Amino acid sequence: MLPRKRKVLTVDEKVSLVKAIENGEKQTDVVRRTGLSQSTVATIWKDRRKWLDADVHGDKKKMRKPQYEDLDRAILQWFQQQRINNIPLSGPLIKMKAEFYATELGIPDFKASEGWLSKWKQRHNINYGQINGEARDVDRNTTDGWLEKVWPDLKARYSAENIFNADETGLFYKLTPNKTLKFKSEKCIGGKLSKERITVLVAANMTGSVKRKLLVIGKSRNPRCLKNIKRLPVTYKSNKSAWMTSQIFEEELRKWDSELKGNKILLLVDNCPAHPMIENLGNIELCFLPANTTSVLQPMDQSVIKSLKSHYRRRLLMELVESNGNFKPTILDAIQMVSRAWAEVTDKTIRHSFKHAGWLKDPEPADDEDDLPLAVWVQQLELPTTFSEEELLDFENIDGQVATAAGVTDEDILNSVRVDEDSDQENIDPEEEPEPEPVPTPKEALEAAKVLRRFFTHQDDPVATEDVGRLEDKVRSLLWKTKKRQMTLKDFFQ
Secondary structure, X not given: OOOOOOOOOOHHHHHHHHHHHHOOOOHHHHHHHHOOOHHHHHHHHHOHHHHHOOOOOOOOOOOOOOOOHHHHHHHHHHHHHHHHOOOOOOHHHHHHHHHHHHHHOOOOOOOOOHHHHHHHHHHOOOOHHHOOOOOOOOOHHXXXXXXXXXXXXXXXXXXXXXXXXXXXXXXXXXXXXHHOHHHHOOOOOOOHHHHHEEEEEEEEEOOOOOEOOOEXXXXXXXXXXXXXXXXXXXXEEEOOOOOEOHHHHHHHHHHHHHHHOOOOEEEEEOOOOOOOOOOOOOOEEEEEOOOOOHHHHOHHHOOHHHHHHHHHHHHHHHHHHHOOXXXXXXXXXXXXXXXXXXXHOOHHHHHHHHHHOOOOOOOOXXXXXXXXXXXXXXXXXXXXXXOOHHHHHHHHHOOOOOOOEOOOOHHHHHHHHOOOOOOOOOOOOOOOOOOOOOOOOHHHHHHHHHHHHHHHHOOOOHHHHHHHHHHHHHHHHHHHHHXXXXXXXXXXXX
């Protein structure tokens, strides 16, 4: 009997096999359907993350990583940026840029040959001769055409609860109203102002019933203030410029995709180099808005981000007033405040933003409180501040046009792909990031909880009183667990 011929699967075939099992097909059924052995199917399933993350296409049997991965990523970022800007590309131009980046990255004797170019194009499924970039200048016909011809087909396939929009925004988290003047004429692209800002990815569905946990990108990989913090209310990432990058974006979407567990959603994002097309997503259909239409078609850009920043800056102002101007927010403070601010953005505001972008028809109006100018809010609460109305207006709008994505210049691209020699360090000057405050002991926390209970006992707020009572019981439980390990009952009565 002749030996059975061994079947070699392509990467795409292995990805299809993994996705079939993810969608509920049993491994035994896959074995019968494909004629593969049980051990082969089990091995492919065991290595599923490797195949789902594979950046290869077509009939390739193996994954071959580029010799210089940082150079490969730099060229891809540059290429994507040229596509967005509608710049025609040729083979010699790509090879010339590759050799320039290789020199800057310290890669000796690199030669961008025709063979290198061919492999690079295959690796990223690129045929640049057939790519038509979006026009740089977009008129109303583009947005109207998308809403009339493209959007109805997308909307018909999903319920409103399963249609999401996501967008990044820059936030000068340390900025106070009296310091806005120095920021007005400065451009925040990876320089000193990156120490003053974070980038926040905001995502929600059309009904406002689901708000994705915020993704916050800071400059420091290991801020001192996050030391010993067990859990954050956001997902925190970092890079030198506190930017969104294609790598961070893909990591976030793959994480989100795995969390959906079979619940299919449509996610629309703007067309920029930091938002690459991501293959092999099982539960997210990723679609891109036409280039240069963010200000019109992007719901998060209508009033959702404005509302988020408004709530954040109200909290910052309150902290400043309560501390007599001595509050200096850390990354941890910013994370906690922006997370609470996101919780305060209402579903009505989100629906209003989708309506304003033309995605939704006639929802109820947004909450006035979300759009209340800071100057009016300060006046209503009679806050004891010396900030002028002009300073507060600048404070509201100072980071509306801050760059949030990599790929602006060659230097920016190179910085985003270089291996940071100090990647495990703080990357923040000691004077700018104070030492974290000591963690309160369980005993101190219990005393604080008792003070809160006594306070709310004299307020007409039974819900808050119950919440504080539960908090006190929780802290007391932690205290007694600590005491149990350290003392005997006899020690309490000495």
